[in-house]
Amino acid sequence: MSTGATQDFRYIGKKRRTKEDPRFVTGHGHFVADIALPGMKHIALVTSPHAAARIKAIRTDKALALAGVHYVLTGAELCAGTEALLPGVDAPKVMRYPLAHGVVRYAGEWVAAVVADTRALAEDAAEKVEVDYEPSEYVLDPEQAAEPGAPLVHPLHGSNVLYRRKFVWGPVEEDFARAEHRLALRVRWGRSATVPIETFGVAAQWDPGQQLLDVWASIQMPKYPDQTARALRLPGNAVRVHFDVDVGGSYGVKRGIKHTVLVGYLAKKLGMPVRFIEDRLENMRGGDMHGPDRIFDLQVAFDADGTIRSLKIRALDDVGAYAGRSPLQLGKPVGAIVGPYQIHSVEYEPISVMTNKTAQEAVRGFGQSPTNYALESAIDQVARHLGMDRIALRKKIFIRKDQFPYLIPSGTRYDSGDYHAVLDKALAAADYPALLAVRDAARRAGRIAGIGIASCLEPSGGNSSFEPLFNPKNQTTTWMDSCLVRVDLSGTITGVMNTSSAGQGHETLVATVVGEVLERDPDTIRVVHADSLNALPSNSPVGSRMAIMLGGAAAGAARKIKDALLAIAAHNLKKGIDELAYRDGSVSVKGNAQQSLSWDQLVEIAHRKFHQLPPGLEPGLQAKFVWEVPTGGALPTADGRIQMYPCFSFEAHVVLVEIDPETGQPKLTRYACGHDCGVMINPDIVHGMTYGGIAHGIGAALYEKFAYSDNGQLQSQSFMDYLIPTALEVPALSIVDHCTPSPHTTFGQKGSGEAGYLGAPAAIACAINDALAPLGASIAELPMTPLAIWTRMQSALAGAKDSSA
Amino acid sequence: MSEALYPVSVDVNGERREALVPARLSLVDFLRDTLRLTGTHAGCEHGICGACSVLLDGEPVRSCLMYAVQADGRSVTTIEGLAQPDGTPGALQDAFCETHATQCGYCTPGMIIAAHALLEANQAPDEQEIREAIGGNLCRCTGYQQIVDAIKLAAAKRAKGAS
Numbered sequence: 005m006s007t008g009a010t011q012d013f014r015y016i017g018k019k020r021r022t023k024e025d026p027r028f029v030t031g032h033g034h035f036v037a038d039i040a041l042p043g044m045k046h047i048a049l050v051t052s053p054h055a056a057a058r059i060k061a062i063r064t065d066k067a068l069a070l071a072g073v074h075y076v077l078t079g080a081e082l083c084a085g086t087e088a089l090l091p092g093v094d095a096p097k098v099m100r101y102p103l104a105h106g107v108v109r110y111a112g113e114w115v116a117a118v119v120a121d122t123r124a125l126a127e128d129a130a131e132k133v134e135v136d137y138e139p140s141e142y143v144l145d146p147e148q149a150a151e152p153g154a155p156l157v158h159p160l161h162g163s164n165v166l167y168r169r170k171f172v173w174g175p176v177e178e179d180f181a182r183a184e185h186r187l188a189l190r191v192r193w194g195r196s197a198t199v200p201i202e203t204f205g206v207a208a209q210w211d212p213g214q215q216l217l218d219v220w221a222s223i224q225m226p227k228y229p230d231q232t233a234r235a236l237r238l239p240g241n242a243v244r245v246h247f248d249v250d251v252g253g254s255y256g257v258k259r260g261i262k263h264t265v266l267v268g269y270l271a272k273k274l275g276m277p278v279r280f281i282e283d284r285l286e287n288m289r290g291g292d293m294h295g296p297d298r299i300f301d302l303q304v305a306f307d308a309d310g311t312i313r314s315l316k317i318r319a320l321d322d323v324g325a326y327a328g329r330s331p332l333q334l335g336k337p338v339g340a341i342v343g344p345y346q347i348h349s350v351e352y353e354p355i356s357v358m359t360n361k362t363a364q365e366a367v368r369g370f371g372q373s374p375t376n377y378a379l380e381s382a383i384d385q386v387a388r389h390l391g392m393d394r395i396a397l398r399k400k401i402f403i404r405k406d407q408f409p410y411l412i413p414s415g416t417r418y419d420s421g422d423y424h425a426v427l428d429k430a431l432a433a434a435d436y437p438a439l440l441a442v443r444d445a446a447r448r449a450g451r452i453a454g455i456g457i458a459s460c461l462e463p464s465g466g467n468s469s470f471e472p473l474f475n476p477k478n479q480t481t482t483w484m485d486s487c488l489v490r491v492d493l494s495g496t497i498t499g500v501m502n503t504s505s506a507g508q509g510h511e512t513l514v515a516t517v518v519g520e521v522l523e524r525d526p527d528t529i530r531v532v533h534a535d536s537l538n539a540l541p542s543n544s545p546v547g548s549r550m551a552i553m554l555g556g557a558a559a560g561a562a563r564k565i566k567d568a569l570l571a572i573a574a575h576n577l578k579k580g581i582d583e584l585a586y587r588d589g590s591v592s593v594k595g596n597a598q599q600s601l602s603w604d605q606l607v608e609i610a611h612r613k614f615h616q617l618p619p620g621l622e623p624g625l626q627a628k629f630v631w632e633v634p635t636g637g638a639l640p641t642a643d644g645r646i647q648m649y650p651c652f653s654f655e656a657h658v659v660l661v662e663i664d665p666e667t668g669q670p671k672l673t674r675y676a677c678g679h680d681c682g683v684m685i686n687p688d689i690v691h692g693m694t695y696g697g698i699a700h701g702i703g704a705a706l707y708e709k710f711a712y713s714d715n716g717q718l719q720s721q722s723f724m725d726y727l728i729p730t731a732l733e734v735p736a737l738s739i740v741d742h743c744t745p746s747p748h749t750t751f752g753q754k755g756s757g758e759a760g761y762l763g764a765p766a767a768i769a770c771a772i773n774d775a776l777a778p779l780g781a782s783i784a785e786l787p788m789t790p791l792a793i794w795t796r797m798q799s800a801l802a803g804a805k806d807s808s809a
Numbered sequence: 810m811s812e813a814l815y816p817v818s819v820d821v822n823g824e825r826r827e828a829l830v831p832a833r834l835s836l837v838d839f840l841r842d843t844l845r846l847t848g849t850h851a852g853c854e855h856g857i858c859g860a861c862s863v864l865l866d867g868e869p870v871r872s873c874l875m876y877a878v879q880a881d882g883r884s885v886t887t888i889e890g891l892a893q894p895d896g897t898p899g900a901l902q903d904a905f906c907e908t909h910a911t912q913c914g915y916c917t918p919g920m921i922i923a924a925h926a927l928l929e930a931n932q933a934p935d936e937q938e939i940r941e942a943i944g945g946n947l948c949r950c951t952g953y954q955q956i957v958d959a960i961k962l963a964a965a966k967r968a969k970g971a972s
Contacts, residue, residue, distance in 0.1 A: 021906055028914025029902035029921060031848015031888035038847040071811060124833065201852040201860050201949050202915040252850070252915030253949050284853045507913030507950050688909035688955070695952030696912065723857035723947065731940040731953040760952070 015520045016685050016751055022512040023531065024505075033250045036205035036222040041277035044207065045074055047267065048126035050116040050133045051290055052108035055360040055716025056142035056155070059106055059135060062116060067129040072121040075274055076133060077266075079105030079115065085273075086265055087235045091327035093167045093356070094475045097160040100326040100363075102266040108137070109157055109325035110360050111717050112289030114262075119270055119278060142360035142716050146322035147299065150357045157325050157358040166323060167331045167356040167474060171338070171644045173413035174349025179314035183305035187389055191381045192785040193374035193765075195297035195322070196708035198367050198700065199728060200506075202252020204260040204291055205281035208271040217268055219245045224254040224506050225261065226468070226483075226543040229536040235265045236272070243268075247533040251506035255700070255761075256366040256546065257293040258506065259328060288362075288721050294710050295367030296333055297322040300378035306386050310400045315342065316351040317378065321371075323356055323364040330364035331356035333371030335470025336547070339416040339648020340372060340461045343379045344423045345401045350413045360716050368700065369462075369758045370547060373765055376460040377786065380766035384773070394457050394770075395431070399424055402459070405744070415645025417635070418461075418652045419746045419754075421680065427459055427656040429740045430678030434658040439674060443660060447778060452663040452797075456771025459656045460763035462681070463649035464755020465748075466547015467633040470648065473640045483633050485553035486540035489518055489561040490626040493611045495604050497524060499531040499558055502539035508757055509689040510550055514558045516685050517751075521562035523588045524603075540628055548755030551685055552651060552746075553631060559750040560629030568621060569606045575618035576601060576609065634748040651746045651754040653681040657698075657767035663775050668794025670706060670772060672735045677763070680742040682754035691739055694759040699734045701764025705772075707733070709787050780804065817881040821846070822890030830877045837861040839877035840887060848888040848918050852947070859946030862919035863887050869926040888918035891925060901925055904963035905956070912950035920946050924960045932971075933964055 027033055064076035079101060088099035104113050116133050120126035141155035148154055149164040157164055180186060206221040217238065221228075223245070233243040251258060263280055271278040282291050303316040319337075323330040334354035341350050387397045403410045405422040412418065439455055446453035468483045488500040499514040511531035519526035534540070543549075566586060573591035574581045577599060585594045592600030601609075609616045610625040617623060633650055640646035660674040677698060684690045707727040711719045720726035745752025765786060772788045781800035783792060814829040821844060828843050837854075840846045840863070852860030854873045861872040864886035872885075891899045898906060901921055911917040920943055927934055927942035934942065939960045940953070948956065 022909055024914070025906040025909060025911050026898055026902075028911045028917045029888075029898050029905045030892045030896065031846075031918045032896075033848075033914040033917075035847075035850070035915065037841070037851065040842075040845070124831075199949065200913070200915070201858055201947055202850070202913070203852075250914060253913040255949070284855065507911075509912070689912075692909050692912055692951055692955055695954040696948075696950045697952070699952035700949065722855055723853050724855070728947050728949065730944045730947060731957065732944045734953050736936070736957075737952060737954050 013520055014523065015516050015526050017683060017687060019688065020516070020526070020686060022509050022686065022689065023515055024509055024511055034248065035202060035250050035252050036207060036220055037281050039207045039220045039279065041207060041209055044277040044279050045119050045121060046123040046126050047278060047280040048118050048123065048130040049114050049286060050118065050130050050135065052104065052111055052113040052115055054108060054137055054139050055111050057108050057137035057139045059104065059108060059115065060138055061136040063134040064116070067118055067132040070125065070129045070132065072125040073118065073129045075119040075270065077103065077117045077270060079103035082269060086269055087237060089235060089261055089328065091166065092329040092332045092471065092475065094477050095161055095166055098158045098166065098327060100262065102262040110362055112362060114290055117266055117270065119274065144359050144361065144712055144716055146320055146357040146359055149359045150320065150355065157360060164358045165355060166327055166358055167354065170351065170353040172351050173643070173645060176314050176316065176349045176351045179349045180305040183313045184307045185389060186303065186305050187385055188303045189382060189385050190784060191300050191378050193296055193298040193377060194786045195294050195710040196704045196787065197293050197295040198255035198257050199726065200253030200255065200258070203282035203284060203287040204258055204263060205279070206260055206264050206267045207277065207279035208268045209277040210272040210275060212275065215242055217243050217272060219243060219264060219268065220249050221245065221260060221264060222249060222251045222258055223260060223504055224251055224256065224258040224544055224546065226546060228261065231261055232264050232268060236268050241537060243536065245536040247502065247504040247535060247539065249504055251504050254506035255368040256370065259292065259365050261328065262292060284723065285721050288726060289718050290362065292328065292363045292365045294324060294362050294364050296364065296371055296374050298374045302378060302382045304382050304386055308390065310390060310392055310397045312345060312347045312386065312401055314349045315347050318353040320355045320357060322359050322361065324361040325358060326363040327358070328363065329366055332470045332474055333366065335474045336370040336463065336648065337372050337375035338414045338470065338473065338646065340463045340652065341414045342412050343376060344403055344459055344461055344654060346403055361712060362710070362718065366546065368761050372463060373762050376762055377766040377769060380458045380460065380770060381784065384770055398427065398459050415641065416648045419650060419748055420744045421652060421654050422742065422744050423459060423654055426654055426678040426680045426742045429742055430656040430658045430676050433678065433738045433740045434674055434676035436658065439660050446662060452665055452775050454661050454771045454773065454775025456657065456659040456661065456767040456774060458763045458767035458770055460766060462548060462653040462655065462755060462758050462762045464548035464653055465552040465633055465650040466549035467636045467649050469636065469640070469646045473644060473646050479639065481637050481639060483543045483636060484630050485542050485557050486628060486630040487514060487554060487557035487561045488540060488626060488628045489558065489565055491565060491607055493607065495607045497522065497529045499529060500534050501531060501554060502534050502542035503544045504533060505545065508545055508550060508693070509686060510545065510554060512689065513551060513555055513685055517555050517558040518562040521559050522566055541630055545757065547649065548757040551753045552749050552755055553633065555685060555753055556750045557629045557631045560631060561627045564627030564629065565625060568610065568625060571618050571621055572606050572609050573601045576616055650748045653754045653756060653759065655679045655759060655763045657763045659767050659771050661768065661771040661775055663793060668790040668797060670790065670793060672702065675735050676738040676740065677760065678740045678742060679759060680744050681756040681759060682746045683743060683752040685753055690756045693756055694739055695737050697758060697760025698737055698764045699729050701761045702734055702768060703729045704786060705765040705768035706787050707789065815878050817877055819880045820884040822886055832876065832878055834877045835873055836875040836877050836880050837872035840872060846887050846889055850915055850918060852915065859923065860916050860919040862922040862946065864922060864926065867929070869922055888921060891921060900966060901928065901963045904959045904966065908955045908958040908962060910951065910955040910959035916946060916948040920948060920956055927960065928964055928967060933968060
């Protein structure tokens with residue numbers, strides 16, 4: 005259980021090129037916007053200019069009169085012809101359809117869809133659709149929305165509170181009463197998202213002869229084919245989703261179910277292939293892709309030596325006007341609610357509130373990064389309160405490596421880890437003493453500089469335990485994934501995966517794992533994406549799960565192939581399996597290498613020579629493996645304890661920031677991250693996702709916000725006002741690896757798809773506050789924009805002047 | 810009312826391509842939809858993200874901010890034009906594979922175009938020059954690190970090849 009575990013592997017953990025890169029670097033990816041179906045029509049949307057309004061009338065005649073325009077669809081027809089999309093919690097009156105019907109609930113909500121020969125013609129026609137609105141009351145502030153008397157986003161629901169529960173795990177009040185110190189803090193996570201460079205898109209074609217809807221989409225969503233069929237009132241096997249579409253980035257948000265229902269409905273209704281590719285405005289305003297927007301109120305009970313006895317967390321999340329799975333983003337953090345720390349008891353009150361804003365969807369980490377930011381802010385405040393060093397405090401309360409498996413108060417057992425070692429590695433990589441010297445020298449020279457530290461968990465192996473936890477009517481206890489491995493007559497291997505990929509390198513993952521088990525060169529293994537009618541069950545690459553779940557499934561299928569080869573060899577060599585040795589795909593008798601059957605011979609027997617097959621073995625050579633999430637399968641207890649995810653990766657960030665005193669512009673001048681995700685299948689892929697996660701975290705911490713005006717207009721609707729970090733804002737990043745294998749997985753791997761993002765915002769916020777501390781200023785809200793930093797500095801300076809005057 | 814069409818003749822990846830196009834057709838849509846060169850990607854269509862970058866007479870431009878008719882009589886190189894004649898990765902593209910400088914692959918063509926233009930102008934860029942050269946291209950997957958590594962690697966290989 006230490007570093008260097010990958011030395012036992014032939015392909016796993018080695019520097020190897022990926023299978024996907026060559027097609028991407030030459031411009032031969034296969035993205036949804038590259039799909040061109042014969043006779044395909046295009047959609048443009050008419051959207052609401054109001055945060056809330058009654059739709060009095062829609063006039064479409066002028067739009068329909070334009071040449072090349074085929075149809076204008078409005079909410080009345082679509083709502084009658086499809087089933088509502090329901091939220092992930094038990095709130096059946098909070099219904100959502102792709103187009104508004106009767107009322108609009110946020111500025112940008114889709115009101116009508118125009119279908120035309122080209123996108124440009126559709127946009128021309130959308131401008132000719134006339135809608136009469138009667139504006140109504142709206143609510144934008146989530147705390148106000150939660151109060152009685154607030155304008156209701158969904159009056160039938162009776163309240164703007166979509167979900168609220170107070171969990172108490174352990175003797176919280178007793179621990180608070182016994183603690184020597186208590187403090188309270190409020191921190192706020194701003195409304196940002198992953199904002200992939202490719203917007204969402206979907207194309208659909210209805211085949212009346214087969215009664216079959218073909219769908220191509222830029223999708224990352226569990227149960228997507230089933231939900232599409234259900235909403236369109238089609239049998240499940242009348243929808244065929246093509247998972248071989250390359251997804252141009254997602255990181256959680258590509259959940260275009262409403263887009264798909266709209267496009268699927270139109271394709272079937274019109275009998276024409278239809279495609280909708282969001283433009284950037286549609287993506288940001290109405291594309292259901294805003295992330296968590298949370299106010300955390302925390303109370304901490306602790307002793308003078310730094311021991312944290314108990315924690316109370318109230319998390320109020322603004323999900324916008326509709327909800328898919330977004331309320332559940334308050335649920336996943338239950339599985340890592342104490343972070344990497346020993347905390348005896350916890351009270352957690354998640355509150356999901358609706359407002360008249362764009363709907364929230366899943367974002368990288370599914371609510372864990374905001375929670376990590378809140379936890380780390382609390383730890384820093386405890387250190388400040390006690391006058392303790394931030395690092396010493398963390399090391400005192402870290403769960404120790406000899407305490408695993410470690411049961412946290414909310415019912416999840418952490419699998420493994422060595423938090424002390426990883427933090428030490430990060431500090432060494434950053435040269436912490438030198439970092440302190442640089443910071444202090446900068447301060448002495450009158451500059452503003454700070455160091456940030458964060459130590460955070462990445463729950464991985466995505467399970468869906470938060471579904472039954474937050475919705476007793478939902479009894480989902482499996483979140484399986486699967487793989488099919490096939491060896492053809494020529495002896496080459498094909499792996500079949502059952503979902504689409506958004507840059508995570510799943511083809512490389514499957515090939516590496518199958519190659520490892522069968523001892524065949526991964527470069528010779530092809531990996532394909534089945535369509536949904538050919539696919540085995542999958543729950544898509546959510547929740548940092550594919551290294552664990554797809555990797556485990558691929559290994560399981562490959563082992564079945566290996567077992568079949570051994571059985572064929574045993575039968576033909578007339579030996580017991582334990583007398584045989586498998587090497588590079590050939591099987592020989594132990595101690596007598598001459599007596600052997602080669603890979604080609606074994607494959608030929610499997611495919612052609614039934615008379616040489618052992619009794620009971622299926623001819624041909626293929627195997628499937630469907631895997632339940634390890635440690636999963638149970639419903640929560642009555643008091644809401646549950647094993648959430650199986651594996652827990654850990655990351656420790658150390659960052660140095662310098663702030664321009666004139667402009668408030670922060671510059672990250674040193675960044676190191678210690679990272680432990682167990683055994684890495686492909687280190688380049690893991691490092692790449694971690695670098696990208698840190699960059700994304702820099703954006704969430706400093707720049708990115710979907711801001712709204714007081715009248716409910718989204719003010720960040722383009723890349724000119726929603727600022728994504730460029731290569732100039734992201735510094736050179738040092739990642740140091742550590743490997744604590746997971747006992748629950750095939751090779752000891754853990755997840756890494758959310759790595760970097762789960763700790764970077766906390767670390768950068770910590771650094772900004774360390775920089776501002778000598779001025780007596782602080783910020784408790786993300787993003788910490790240059791303007792926000794500058795304003796706090798000015799207030800602090802003014803305050804200092806006032807008090808000295 | 811149908812739109813008026815205008816003839817354009819553009820040298821694309823060394824091949825003369827002629828078409829009749831509406832005046833408002835953007836260069837990116839011309840490349841993707843008319844010529845079916847789908848390696849050039851539209852990311853924001855307002856000139857910020859750089860995914861649609863192509864070389865116009867050797868200079869990197871945003872093909873979403875140009876009309877196809879503006880490219881009439883000029884030369885355009887797209888990501889497809891930087892590959893080997895058999896379609897396998899060219900030297901810079903190969904360096905992107907070696908360092909795993911791409912994940913989802915969506916920004917990649919524009920990024921490689923920007924890097925290509927840099928290396929044509931500057932044989933031995935330092936890290937800051939590389940970051941400035943790709944500073945107009947957004948990537949959401951990689952944090953830019955392995956892209957910077959790829960460009961450094963490509964520059965080193967070029968230098969070695971030239972010596």
